[in-house]
Amino acid sequence: MSKWLRLAPIILLGLVLAALVWRLANPEDTTIRSRLAGKPVPEFMLPPALPGKPGLASADLAKGQPRLLNVFASWCVPCIAEAPLLLQLKDRGVAIDAIAIRDRPEDVAEFLARHGDPFDRIGSDDNSRVQLALGSSGVPESYVIDGRGRIRHQHVGPIQPSDVLAILAELEKAR
Numbered sequence: 001m002s003k004w005l006r007l008a009p010i011i012l013l014g015l016v017l018a019a020l021v022w023r024l025a026n027p028e029d030t031t032i033r034s035r036l037a038g039k040p041v042p043e044f045m046l047p048p049a050l051p052g053k054p055g056l057a058s059a060d061l062a063k064g065q066p067r068l069l070n071v072f073a074s075w076c077v078p079c080i081a082e083a084p085l086l087l088q089l090k091d092r093g094v095a096i097d098a099i100a101i102r103d104r105p106e107d108v109a110e111f112l113a114r115h116g117d118p119f120d121r122i123g124s125d126d127n128s129r130v131q132l133a134l135g136s137s138g139v140p141e142s143y144v145i146d147g148r149g150r151i152r153h154q155h156v157g158p159i160q161p162s163d164v165l166a167i168l169a170e171l172e173k174a175r
Contacts, residue, residue, distance in 0.1 A: 035135055036151045042133040046123025049100040049108045056097050056123030062149025066174035067095045068167070069143040070119070071131055074103050074111035076139045082158035083115035089164065090118035094171060098122045101131050101139055142167070146174040
């Protein structure tokens with residue numbers, strides 16, 4: 001038997017392993033999307049994340065106007081980078097509510113004092129129950145909610161300057 005024929009299985013195995021390693025190192029899309037797009041926001045009622053600011057309930061998201069729902073945490077570094085863009089959206093007339101994930105009131109207050117407060121309401125989700133019900137895989141994440149309380153768009157990760165126009169367009173479509 002020729003030398004190359006004996007090495008063929010080893011070469012084939014090496015090519016298969018190289019292909020598997022390449023696919024694992026370069027996945028197509030690692031974003032975990034919510035399966036709730038087009039569906040109503042799950043029912044919930046969260047207490048206020050800090051004194052002086054109302055908590056958040058699913059009913060608050062179904063009052064006729066589209067809203068942006070931001071899932072954030074004071075301990076989240078990308079949330080800090082996103083904060084100025086949320087303030088820009090607020091300045092452009094976007095109604096924004098938030099869910100603070102596994103956070104303490106004093107930390108949320110410090111975060112808002114340092115980075116600005118674009119939120120009308122902030123609910124405290126201490127055990128991530130609502131976050132998981134929304135299909136959120138981490139912080140920050142934002143959802144465009146139409147006036148009937150249906151999820152119309154999910155933005156995974158921090159909002160970047162290049163995302164602002166797309167989010168405004170999604171809010172307009174949600175009217």
